Amino acid sequence: MARVVLSAFPMIDPETYRETLDDAVDEPVDIEVAELGSTERLIEAAAGADAVVTDINTPVTAEALDALDLRVVVRSAVGVDNVDVGAAADNGVTVTRAPDYCTDEVATHSVSLLLAGLRSLKRYDDHVAAGGWGWEPGRPIHRVSASTIGFVSFGPIAQRAAEQLAGFGADLVAYDPFVEAEDMAEYGVEKAAFDELFDRADHVGVYAPLTDATRGMVDADALGRLDESAVVVNVSRGPVVDDAALLDALESGSIKGAALDVLDDEPPEDDPLVGRDDTVVTPHAAWYSEEARDDLNRSGAADVAAVLNGEPPAGRVDPDADWL
Structure with a gap:
């Protein structure tokens, strides 16, 4: 059974993930929602997880990536500045984002x-x-x-x-x-x-x-x-x-x-x-519309499903990209 940990962050919708992953993944998926917010909480909450869907307030550091055995980190945003993309690549972890949702x-x-x-x-x-x-x-x-x-x-x-x-x-x-x-x-x-x-x-x-x-x-x-x-x-x-x-x-x-x-x-x-x-x-709300939030969650769930099924995700971040 695959294990997916979602950040308990308001823009991340567990129901969309459950609906998508139940239909799209070839194996059973256990979805958990956890308060993250720090490297320590991430390591604790994501122990044994295959995938983490994270938020802007949680640093996905080399320390966390070394400690965990993840297959994919989904950053629910356009930017990935709080994810150590190089350390993820070193650990064989795919990082995805949602470049166009908002x-x-x-x-x-x-x-x-x-x-x-x-x-x-x-x-x-x-x-x-x-x-x-x-x-x-x-x-x-x-x-x-x-x-x-x-x-x-x-x-x-x-x-x-x-x-x-x-x-x-x-x-x-x-x-x-x-x-x-x-x-x-x-x-x-x-x-x-x-x-x-x-x-x-x-x-x-x-x-x-x-x-x-x-x-x-x-x-x-x-x-x-x-x-x-x-x-x-x-x-x-x-x-x-x-x-x-x-x-x-x-x-x-x-x-x-x-x-x-x-x-x-x-x-x-x-x-x-x-x-x-x-x-x-304004409170970092430029991204928000109901349509954008739905697109964000559906694209993130689709990326998790792709990685769990051994397929390339649409939102993959290239660790060698010039802009990183």
């Missing part, structure tokens, strides 16, 4: 955050709630069509956001060493070097995966290249943006605002970026 949702959320910041919606809402009724608290606001919007990384989510922004008439530029200029041009986007992007962009959206190369890449120097009316959007991972530098830029007035779906520590405890009138923060 492309439209995150793109739409990022555009919503950009417009909320650009149009000063947080400040206006606070102003009206306090009894005000004036346009001045939102200053400065400039036309979207007169703006240049920059994308830090230009994968599928940023590409979808570019399609959504096309109708606003803004100029679009992107930095991504793994995407050719010709491919960007298909979306009406001009390729730029990293520093050039921050020199040219009026507003910036961050879409980069968290890797050793991208950690803290949006730093004080990058933020210092922006204009005082700039809005910085982050829908990737919190540590891609240097939050201390971002806070300094906001407090000094060197940028107008930030719109964030991700933070360094989640959930936050006394994070100074939360609760400001120049910052919109």
